[in-house]
Amino acid sequence: MAFAATALATGILVTFLPPAVPSGSAAAATVALLVQPAASTAARWVAGRYGDRHGSARLVVPGLLLSAAGVLTLVLTASQVAVVAGAAVFGAGLGITQNATLSLVHARADRPSYGAITALWNLAYDAGIGTGAGAFGLVAGYTGYPWAFALTAAAMLLALGPALRDAGRVTSGRRPR
Structure with a gap:
């Protein structure tokens, strides 16, 4: 669920951030679209190092x-600083969640299943990107961009329940299903 939430939001950010910012802030959207994947890449590396030492299960909730x-933060589309900062924070959370979820699915499967699991994970990511962009477009048409970003953030928090339940099972020693 946490991975799905971040995948949906990725599609939203890359598709709708440029038209969401006022025309005078177009440079901020461009910078934000550079900062977001850079932050994701750095966060994946940090999450991987942390996960190797302490386990990845503890990273899903903070990443989400x-x-x-x-x-x-993207609700503040008129603020160039908020747009770039929001993209950076989102990117960091996305990178953490990507690394943690992929590590966890591999840890919970046997080695012969790795290829299928990786393919399904990538399929879920790509489907999430497209679904997020499509759904956001429908919502933003009725609410405007700031409210649509706020509703997206709130919807992402729905994944906290399953993520917390999974984290509790991992820390208690029970293997999650």
Whole structure:
């Protein structure tokens, strides 16, 4: 669920951030679209190092919360600083969540299943990007961009329940299903 939430938001950000910012802030959208994947890449590396030492399960909830906070910051589309900062925070959360979820699905499967799991994970990511962009477009048409970003951040938090339940099972020693 956490991975799905961040994948949906990725499609939203890359598709709708440029038209969401006022025309005088177009440079901020361009910078934000550079900063977001850079932050994701750096966060994946940090999450991988942390996960190797302490396990990846502890990273899903913080990654999801960072992602949602970044999307919520995009409500302030008129502020160039908020647009770039929101993209950076979202990117960091996305990178953490990507690394943690992919590591967890591999840890929970046997080695012969790795190819299928990786393909499904990538399919889920790509489908999430397209679904997020499509759904956001419908919502933004009725609410405007700031409210649509706020609703997206709130919707992302729906994944907290399953993420917290999974994290509790991992820390208690029970293997999640």
